[in-house]
Every structure is written in structure tokens, then in C-alpha cells.
Amino acid sequence: MNLDRGHEAGASLPGSARVPPASAEGGYGVTAVRPPENPATRRRDAGAPRAPLCTGPLPAAGLTRRHFLNRFGMGLGGIALAHLLNPLRAVAEEQTYHGHAGILGAPHFPAKAKRVIYLFMAGGPSQLETFDYKPTLNQRNGEDLPESVRMGQRLTGMSGNQAILPLAGSIFKFQQHGKAGAWVSELLPHTAKVVDDLCFIRSLYTEAINHDPAITFMQTGSQLSGRPSIGSWLSYGLGTDNENLPAFVVLITPGKVDQPLYARLWGSGFLPSEYQGVQFRSGKEPVLYLDNPAGISADSRRSMLGRLREIQEFQKAEFGDPELDARIAQYEMAFRLQSSVPEVIDNSKEPDSVFDLYGPDARKPGTFASNCLLARRLAEKGVKFIQLYHQGWDQHGNLPKGIANQCRETDQPAAALITDLKQRGLLEDTLVIWGGEFGRTNYSQGKLTSTDYGRDHHPRCFTVWMAGGGTKPGTILGETCEFGYNIVRDPVHVHDFHATMLRLLGIDHERLTYKYQGRRFRLTDVFGKVVEGVMA
Numbered sequence: 001m002n003l004d005r006g007h008e009a010g011a012s013l014p015g016s017a018r019v020p021p022a023s024a025e026g027g028y029g030v031t032a033v034r035p036p037e038n039p040a041t042r043r044r045d046a047g048a049p050r051a052p053l054c055t056g057p058l059p060a061a062g063l064t065r066r067h068f069l070n071r072f073g074m075g076l077g078g079i080a081l082a083h084l085l086n087p088l089r090a091v092a093e094e095q096t097y098h099g100h101a102g103i104l105g106a107p108h109f110p111a112k113a114k115r116v117i118y119l120f121m122a123g124g125p126s127q128l129e130t131f132d133y134k135p136t137l138n139q140r141n142g143e144d145l146p147e148s149v150r151m152g153q154r155l156t157g158m159s160g161n162q163a164i165l166p167l168a169g170s171i172f173k174f175q176q177h178g179k180a181g182a183w184v185s186e187l188l189p190h191t192a193k194v195v196d197d198l199c200f201i202r203s204l205y206t207e208a209i210n211h212d213p214a215i216t217f218m219q220t221g222s223q224l225s226g227r228p229s230i231g232s233w234l235s236y237g238l239g240t241d242n243e244n245l246p247a248f249v250v251l252i253t254p255g256k257v258d259q260p261l262y263a264r265l266w267g268s269g270f271l272p273s274e275y276q277g278v279q280f281r282s283g284k285e286p287v288l289y290l291d292n293p294a295g296i297s298a299d300s301r302r303s304m305l306g307r308l309r310e311i312q313e314f315q316k317a318e319f320g321d322p323e324l325d326a327r328i329a330q331y332e333m334a335f336r337l338q339s340s341v342p343e344v345i346d347n348s349k350e351p352d353s354v355f356d357l358y359g360p361d362a363r364k365p366g367t368f369a370s371n372c373l374l375a376r377r378l379a380e381k382g383v384k385f386i387q388l389y390h391q392g393w394d395q396h397g398n399l400p401k402g403i404a405n406q407c408r409e410t411d412q413p414a415a416a417l418i419t420d421l422k423q424r425g426l427l428e429d430t431l432v433i434w435g436g437e438f439g440r441t442n443y444s445q446g447k448l449t450s451t452d453y454g455r456d457h458h459p460r461c462f463t464v465w466m467a468g469g470g471t472k473p474g475t476i477l478g479e480t481c482e483f484g485y486n487i488v489r490d491p492v493h494v495h496d497f498h499a500t501m502l503r504l505l506g507i508d509h510e511r512l513t514y515k516y517q518g519r520r521f522r523l524t525d526v527f528g529k530v531v532e533g534v535m536a
Contacts, residue, residue, distance in 0.1 A: 102239030107506025112470025123393030138169030203478020241382030282366030431469025
């Protein structure tokens with residue numbers, strides 16, 4: 001089983017997770033005090049110098065570097081080496097885990113949401129073609145972007161050298177829908193029917209102007225790679241409601257050519273690897289390296305895992321390495337997934353009415369429609385965080401054709417997910433999120449014609465919607481200027497968005513932390529405030 005953290009150098013066992021390799025020295029940390037002896041330790045140390053600490057001279061011949069550092073200087077050299085080789089393991093005793101309940105044991109506040117389904121539209125969907133109607137752009141179509149509107153804000157290198165930045169009004173029609181009169185494009189007729197269940201944030205903003213840092217920011221709370229993803233934080237904090245399935249599952253629409261997605265976007269960063277996301281794929285092997293090889297029975301695999309656990313318990317007793325706990329947990333999870341995954345992905349018993357609700361693509365494994373249906377099934381099974389990625393929204397040119405295709409693939413399934421969850425009584429405690437990493441410019445990148453144009457990246461304002469899970473239905477929060485370039489009311493930063501998401505799950509974002517390299521990290525870094533306006 002591949003839990004998708006990208007341990008290329010790690011060993012892999014069929015029916016088990018790939019795991020990180022041992023350190024260059026062959027071990028997992030150093031302690032200055034020798035633990036009780038066991039047979040595994042005796043065999044491993046056969047032939048090595050053995051003497052209690054501080055008993056006088058010890059022959060230097062035959063000493064390994066690790067033994068030398070442990071034996072001399074009261075063992076301080078070994079402690080220093082442990083910090084250099086792996087600071088996380090060296091301070092492992094400071095972290096305490098609580099199994100399936102999560103580190104928090106219980107939420108800080110009464111939780112309104114028990115789980116999250118995040119529909120991530122990778123590439124940056126244009127808010128000006130979907131939910132942020134700006135007739136001024138149509139009225140001033142082709143005019144240069146006024147400096148009084150841009151105010152010196154930075155542009156990408158893709159449009160920054162254009163002679164002019166011609167304002168581009170959307171060629172698509174908009175209408176108001178629902179009790180709140182939300183503007184919705186003609187591209188999204190199914191979403192328009194469920195707007196009274198949605199909570200729009202039209203004033204989200206970020207500092208990231210390029211895809212990789214922007215997506216990384218939205219998914220991990222930092223523009224720099226290496227931090228834990230949202231799902232990993234939730235898995236770490238709240239644990240799992242179903243020990244037979246991962247707490248964090250990732251679904252990606254295959255065959256979409258656009259900005260790349262990396263496994264680190266659903267990785268656990270410096271958290272133990274058991275909290276990383278598990279990618280489910282369409283096809284014969286939904287989870288990589290999960291099936292037993294030919295000739296190996298389930299009983300044989302169970303017996304092997306039992307012996308493996310005993311060996312790793314010996315290592316844990318000697319080295320105190322928390323990654324060993326994660327490794328054992330992944331092996332055990334892999335074994336349980338062998339029976340639970342085929343059951344949850346088998347949608348053959350779903351009635352035709354459900355497939356009709358999600359649209360014609362729902363019967364095609366791997367499509368966004370099929371993944372939305374699978375997300376509902378995973379939510380029913382107690383999966384805590386379900387991350388869907390749908391690429392293809394990066395329309396620098398030929399935007400009208402490109403975004404029309406994207407909306408056709410996603411509109412009906414996303415609306416059906418809301419309807420389906422609501423009918424089953426799950427929407428009340430399931431938080432559904434739709435959105436990308438940033439918005440698009442109000443001017444055309446490249447040539448502007450009456451039927452064609454493109455839009456560059458715009459981090460200063462974009463739209464997302466949330467539904468269920470304690471959000472306020474039929475709400476529109478925030479407003480952008482008449483040019484759709486700047487926020488004029490209720491700005492919401494990415495950190496605020498994350499803080500609000502955690503609050504809906506009953507978590508105080510300032511108190512879900514993990515100590516790493518001497519600092520206590522959190523999803524919202526040192527920022528973030530809860531947006532009360534979206535909470536019911």
C-alpha cells in the first residue's frame with residue numbers, strides 16, 4: 001500500500017505501506033541509557049563492545065561512530081547526533097498520541113461539522129465567469145485597466161509586459177437566484193438550484209500569485225512545501241471515526257492536463273506519516289501496493305504482520321522512535337483496507353436515481369461525478385477528510401471554451417453532492433467546500449476579441465462557497481469593487497478561512513499545535529481569525 005507521502009527510498013511490502021528508510025547509520029535515534037536486553041538487541045550487537053557507562057577506559061578498536069558518541073562525553077555526543085540525524089525522533093518523548101481518538105481527545109468546542117469534503121478546483125477558476133457578476137466590465141470592455149484600480153499591485157510575468165491591460169467583461173449571462181439573490185453564471189445551472197444551501201465568500205484573498213505556492217498555501221497554510229496538509233492536521237487532532245478506513249482520503253480526476261499536483265499537498269509534513277492522505281484511484285488497484293501477491297493468503301499476511309509488530313516493538317523499546325508507531329499503524333491499516341476498500345468503492349447497489357442525480361459521468365470510475373458519489377459513500381463510512389482535486393481551470397487563453405467545459409464536468413456533480421447529503425441527513429454535519437487557489441484578472445491576457453479572451457492569476461480576490469457543517473445557508477459574505485479587482489467589504493485571508501474551517505469542526509486553531517525543531521507549529525501559523533459571518 002502506498003500512503004502517498006513519496007518515500008521513494010523506503011522499503012515496501014505487498015499488503016503494507018511504504019515506509020521511510022532507516023538513517024544512514026542504520027538506526028532510529030540514540031539514547032544514553034541502555035534499555036533491558038532482549039534477543040533482537042543481543043543478535044544485533046553481537047561482537048560490539050559491551051560495558052556499562054563510566055566504568056573506565058574502553059578500547060577504541062572496532063567501535064562504530066554511534067557507539068563512540070554514546071560512550072564518550074557522558075553520551076552527549078550521541079544525543080547531539082540524534083538531533084542532527086532526526087530532530088523529530090530526538091524529542092519524541094514530548095509528543096503524546098491517543099490512537100484513534102486523535103491528540104485532542106475531544107474537540108475544544110461543540111463541533112458543528114464532523115467531516116469535510118473539499119472540492120478543490122485546481123488552476124484557479126475565474127470568479128468573473130462563475131459567481132462575481134461585474135457589469136461594469138462589460139460596459140468598459142476593451143478599456144485599459146485604470147491605475148487608480150490597480151494601484152501598483154504586482155502582476156505575473158505572463159501579462160506584466162503587455163502594452164495595455166484591456167478590461168474583459170464576461171461573455172456569459174448572469175441571473176440572481178435564491179432568497180439572498182446570489183448571482184450565478186449560466187454556466188452553473190445546477191449550482192443555481194442549490195444556492196439557498198450555500199454560503200458564498202466573495203472576498204477571499206491570498207499573497208501567492210503563482211500556482212505551486214498558492215495551492216500549497218490553500219492546502220497546508222504555508223507557501224513553502226513541507227508543512228502538514230489540512231487533512232493531516234484533522235487526522236492528527238481528531239483521529240478517525242472508522243478504524244477500517246483512512247481518516248484522510250484523496251480523489252483526483254485522472255487525465256486532466258494542467259498545473260501538476262504533488263503528493264506533498266496531502267502529505268503529513270513533520271507530523272507522523274500515519275496522518276498523511278491515502279489516494280484512492282480508479283482501476284483495478286484503487287490503493288497501490290494493497291493486494292497480497294499470488295500465493296499469499298490473508299492468514300499468512302496476518303501472521304507476518306504479527307511477527308513484524310513484535311520486531312518493531314523491540315526497536316521502539318530501544319530507540320523511542322515515534323515513526324515506528326506510524327509504521328505499525330500503516331501496516332495494520334493496509335491489512336484492514338484489503339476488505340474495506342472494495343466494499344466502499346463498489347457503487348453497483350446505488351439506485352439509478354442516484355446516478356441520474358450526479359449526471360451521466362457518474363457511472364465512469366475516476367470522473368469528477370464518480371468521485372463526488374464516492375465522497376458521499378466515504379462520508380457515510382466516517383472518513384474525516386475527503387479531498388477531491390479537479391484540474392483544468394488555468395485559462396490564460398481560450399477561456400470561454402475552457403471554463404465552459406470545466407463547468408460542464410463539475411456543476412451537476414457538485415450540486416448533486418449537496419442534494420444527496422441533504423436528503424440523507426448528512427449535510428447538517430458535513431462541511432462541503434468548493435474553490436481554487438486564487439482568482440483571475442479582470443483584464444484579458446493576450447488578445448481580446450468579442451468571443452475569446454484569457455485571464456491571468458489574481459490573488460487579491462476570489463470566490464469560494466461552503467455548505468453544511470454549521471455554515472449559514474443562503475449567505476453572501478464580502479464584496480469586491482465594481483471592477484472586480486479589489487475587496488471593498490469583509491476581506492477573508494487564507495489563514496482566516498482555515499481558522500473558520502477548524503472552528504466549525506470544534507477546534508481552536510491556536511491550540512492544535514505540533515512541536516517541531518523547537519517551535520510549536522499550527523495550520524494557521526501565527527495568524528488567522530474566525531469569520532463569524534459564515535457560521536450559523
